[in-house]
Amino acid sequence: MQRGSVLGLLDALQALHARGERGVLGIVFATSGSTYQKAGALVLLDDSGLLHGVISGGCLEPELEQRARDVLRISRADTVDFDMRTDEDVTFGSGTGCHGRVRLLLIPQSGESPLTHALSMAANGGHAIDLALDVEGDEAGSGQASVDGTTSTWGRDGNAAASRASSSSYLQLRIEPPPCVLLLGAGAESVPFRQFARQLGWKSVVVEHRGRWLGFANRAAHDRTIDLAPEAAAAVWRRLRIDAAVLMSHNFSIDLTNLALCADTDVGYVGLLGPVARRDKLLTELGDATAQRLHDRLHAPVGLPLGGSGPDVLALSIASELQQFFTQPSR
Amino acid sequence: MESSSLYHEIVLRHKREPRNFGSLSRYTHASQGINALCGDRLHVQVDCADDHLVEMRFTGECCAITVASASIMSEMVVGKDRHAIDAIANRFAQYLSGDDAHANELGELCAFNELRRHSTRRKCALLPWAALRGALAGAVVATTEGAGLTE
Numbered sequence: 001m002q003r004g005s006v007l008g009l010l011d012a013l014q015a016l017h018a019r020g021e022r023g024v025l026g027i028v029f030a031t032s033g034s035t036y037q038k039a040g041a042l043v044l045l046d047d048s049g050l051l052h053g054v055i056s057g058g059c060l061e062p063e064l065e066q067r068a069r070d071v072l073r074i075s076r077a078d079t080v081d082f083d084m085r086t087d088e089d090v091t092f093g094s095g096t097g098c099h100g101r102v103r104l105l106l107i108p109q110s111g112e113s114p115l116t117h118a119l120s121m122a123a124n125g126g127h128a129i130d131l132a133l134d135v136e137g138d139e140a141g142s143g144q145a146s147v148d149g150t151t152s153t154w155g156r157d158g159n160a161a162a163s164r165a166s167s168s169s170y171l172q173l174r175i176e177p178p179p180c181v182l183l184l185g186a187g188a189e190s191v192p193f194r195q196f197a198r199q200l201g202w203k204s205v206v207v208e209h210r211g212r213w214l215g216f217a218n219r220a221a222h223d224r225t226i227d228l229a230p231e232a233a234a235a236v237w238r239r240l241r242i243d244a245a246v247l248m249s250h251n252f253s254i255d256l257t258n259l260a261l262c263a264d265t266d267v268g269y270v271g272l273l274g275p276v277a278r279r280d281k282l283l284t285e286l287g288d289a290t291a292q293r294l295h296d297r298l299h300a301p302v303g304l305p306l307g308g309s310g311p312d313v314l315a316l317s318i319a320s321e322l323q324q325f326f327t328q329p330s331r
Numbered sequence: 332m333e334s335s336s337l338y339h340e341i342v343l344r345h346k347r348e349p350r351n352f353g354s355l356s357r358y359t360h361a362s363q364g365i366n367a368l369c370g371d372r373l374h375v376q377v378d379c380a381d382d383h384l385v386e387m388r389f390t391g392e393c394c395a396i397t398v399a400s401a402s403i404m405s406e407m408v409v410g411k412d413r414h415a416i417d418a419i420a421n422r423f424a425q426y427l428s429g430d431d432a433h434a435n436e437l438g439e440l441c442a443f444n445e446l447r448r449h450s451t452r453r454k455c456a457l458l459p460w461a462a463l464r465g466a467l468a469g470a471v472v473a474t475t476e477g478a479g480l481t482e
Binding site for chain 2: 062063066087088091092093094095
């Protein structure tokens with residue numbers, strides 16, 4: 001199954017480059033009205049068409065694919081403007097009737113392209129990428145990327161450029177890294193959870209040192225498995241960028257230790273599996289001061305109340321609540 | 332009324348009240364045009380005599396552009412032979428690509444002018460022509476991919 005988000009896009013781009021081929025990176029840089037995607041969305045195309053990501057429910061992609069072929073043929077970036085706000089567009093154009101507008105840059109990418117390297121560095125290192133994109137005129141498609149203090153610049157052909165062309169139409173765009181979820185404990189639900197996470201383009205790290213449950217962790221093929229007891233594992237995962245932690249060890253003592261460890265971090269979402277009575281008992285054991293530090297961040301019982309039971313439903317309810325958390329405007 | 336609005340109105344009029352929509356009780360040629368992109372299927376039946384098209388009907392659940400194009404086509408091709416029909420189809424395809432050389436011969440087909448800005452929808456307008464040419468060539472199924480229309 002293909003990974004979602006920029007992670008899957010980079011997988012596809014890497015495969016393309018390994019064959020000595022080039023791709024075209026599409027960056028949605030502006031939208032208005034009702035649109036399927038918003039600014040910052042990425043798609044990857046090549047001569048054969050769309051390889052990863054979408055910008056619509058399928059209505060705009062054929063035109064986009066054609067434009068991407070043109071970009072590859074002349075090795076020069078271009079802008080695409082899908083304006084679906086007119087009655088004429090319903091009849092002659094996209095036919096969506098959405099009355100929105102989507103504007104993209106299409107930039108050719110070889111294995112050496114600075115933007116490809118910057119995206120890879122950002123996604124793999126858990127950093128945001130700050131883009132300054134020229135979106136109009138003769139230099140449309142050239143730009144600059146900054147990741148964790150490293151800056152790179154490219155020209156309209158997507159290749160490295162010594163400096164940024166002077167332009168008044170630079171547009172600033174920040175793309176956040178894929179969220180990383182820490183699973184403190186593996187179980188039957190961690191396998192389907194990993195599938196949801198993978199499809200949604202999240203990273204997942206699992207902490208599990210008990211042999212019986214380690215099998216669940218290994219079966220799920222998380223981005224990283226930390227085979228250490230809670231305290232020792234915390235020394236490892238505290239060095240990572242963690243956006244959410246889910247305590248799902250099914251063991252009172254391990255959950256208690258992990259709750260205390262999470263309380264001492266700034267992880268914004270701490271989910272706890274199990275019933276309310278168990279949660280209250282754990283918080284009592286933790287003591288008021290520690291419990292207070294978790295107060296605004298603790299989601300217990302973890303997950304949205306979707307109804308149903310079993311590991312798949314549980315995984316879906318946790319993934320749903322995390323999706324809500326990751327996309328809330330205040331984050 | 333601006334020409335773009337007029338063109339839009341022509342297309343919508345043919346979509347709402349297509350000419351020659353339906354089936355023939357007797358026909359000499361038939362074909363099904365398929366647009367893989369949007370799933371449209373257009374059935375064309377024609378009755379020819381002495382190498383000239385006498386009557387044409389079409390059916391199908393298609394987008395406004397395809398229906399309007401088929402409707403306009405059904406009025407234009409009566410009395411024409413295969414070579415004349417080929418010529419109109421090719422000129423129409425050229426027109427959609429931005430070539431105005433034969434625009435004055437295309438009549439209401441010029442209403443599809445807006446498709447010059449939407450290249451992927453051109454095949455919707457060309458589908459009826461591919462189906463008709465397929466029928467005259469003896470093909471059961473025709474698409475805009477292999478219909479020989481010069482775009």
